[in-house]
Amino acid sequence: MKRLRFILQKEFRQMFRDRTILAMMFMLPLIQLGILPLAMNLDVKNINLAIVDKDHSTYTQKLISKIGASGYFKIVATAPAYKKALVTLENGTADIILEIPASFERNLVREGSQPLNVTADAINGIKSGIGSAYLLTVIRDFNQEIRLTGNGQSIAAPAMIDMASAAWFNPYEKFTWYIVPGVLVLLLTLVGGFLSALNIVREKEIGTIEQINVTPIKKWQFIVGKLVPFWVVGMIVLTVGLLVARLFYGIIPVGSLLLLYLLAAVYLVALLGFGLLVSTISNNQLQAMFIAFFFIMIFVLMSGLFTSVDSMPTWARSIAAGLPITHFMKAVRMIILKGSSFKDVSSVFIIEGLFAIGLNALAIWNYRKTQ
């Protein structure tokens, strides 16, 4: 026990002397959580719209001002002809062109229908898709209005299904609410997987492990001595991260904080086991970096941080299910946004527990004092 205490003391001492790690411990959650969710915002705003108005009627005036008032569109150009508007799309100033034909008002009034042309730059698929959908919504809305108010009562209002939707757990459907817990999980993954992997390999690289291996120190003492400090760092990062989420984004976990910390504690052990495993199979920090990076990329992209796991193909879903981060990501969102209780996430505890035992056992088995 005394030996373990000294190993821990040494590890913490080295960690606190390493300014980079110290800075990373606090700057990582601050910057990543402070900037990434805003940058990764999938809410589409500032859609640049070019309008080709060939009608110049009161109706088109109404439609254009309605589009402008929606707050999502910036009317960057008005062109007299479609071809001229296409130039703005080509040179990138406009994302979408709305073409209103010359007979817009007349046809609407007389025939009750009038097709419009919407052309979108689909290089940024999300922006063009969502932008077109927004535009169509605005036009549909406008359509609704003129049916009700326009042209006396000559048009009989058709039977309509009016849908009202309510967003649960994230009432304002804020993208940050979805992404912040995800980034938090990403941070824990980086600390647990990367830092621990690099640290042990560094001992190999400087040769200190050689000196350690000839001492009577036990394998588990050395490994526990390595893992505990990073576990603590992980917990600190989680705390800083939760504070940032609260102060910057007003996200206050609905569920129990204790539950969140408990789950994170188990998850970190699993991730530290992963880091340890990486360090046992690599000989220098560069190798460890690449191996850890390879896996963490997969972790991040397949875990449902950005995209929904449910919409992945079956094979991808089964890979995702085999990653510790996927389950943790889901559970963290459940606890923070939904207020899930222990009962709801108990299966995640079991899964992460199994990962923790499995990965660490594999790593310890693979770590040899004698070659």
Added chain:
Amino acid sequence: MKRNNVYTHPDAVSADTPIIADRISKSYNKGTVPALSDVSLEVKKGELFGLIGPDGAGKTTLFRILTTLLLADSGQARVSGYDVVQNFKQIRRTVGYMPGKFSLYQDLTVQENLTFFATLFGTSVAAHYELIKDIYEQIKPFSDRRAGKLSGGMKQKLALCCALIHKPEVLFLDEPTTGVDVVSRREFWEMLQQLKQQGITILVSTPYMEEAVRCDRIALIQNGRILQVDTPARIAGAFPVKLYAAKAASIYGLLKDLRAWNQVESCYAFGEWLHVTLRQDTGNGTALIREYAETRAHKQVIIQCIAPTIEDRFIQLATSNALPNGSGH
């Protein structure tokens, strides 16, 4: 398989033979790179034993096997009476090992490194302070300095302190003087002499032949084979023929000419001299060589008959051993 009695009753022997290596072989890369072949040696208690050989001879491999860091492909070894495979735990308690590369924590201070290693061995700095006192006093003024900021010689002293902190019975020093300045090297060997007086058995490796004379006994090793084990004096004395040192205005020209002469068995540069042996030495070698050199129009020719050094013996052994079995080239 013929088995020596010494190895079947190791415990009777181990009391005065702390290091026994018995036909150790080890190869790397699935047998394609032989590192050690059939290496056997014994180091007596309280001996300062030198393992002398060039880089790549297998010195570090042997050290790593004896310190339980590496498993041999075949053969057995005992350190302090314990088998390196079965009783590796006891060995790790009783030996001190100083790897060739500085392997202490550069970001910990001198004091912290020492305390840390003492704790790993379940002891304290104070417990065996007597043993390291003389060495530690020299680096004590820097005890708050980080190990990474020490000079090469001081790093070496700190590493030695850390290897000694648990009062090991056997001390393994892998090339402790490589990359250390001449003064520090001399100091280091003096420290080893003092440690020997405390009854510690020391196995030290070095590529420097001139350091070999400071050992009680040495083993010459090359290409993973032990060439000879004996005292430095006897190894040098075992040189089978007369050795001549030759010098002329143009050393390189003389070297080429002598090598071309069919009377010469070997000729190699040794500092500012050429060391020469003859195929058939009739006793008047000095005159013979001078005569030949002068017919080749060499000026300022000096020829002496000299006492061979360990290095001469090593070169002689290495060339005659390496050629017949052709290994390692």
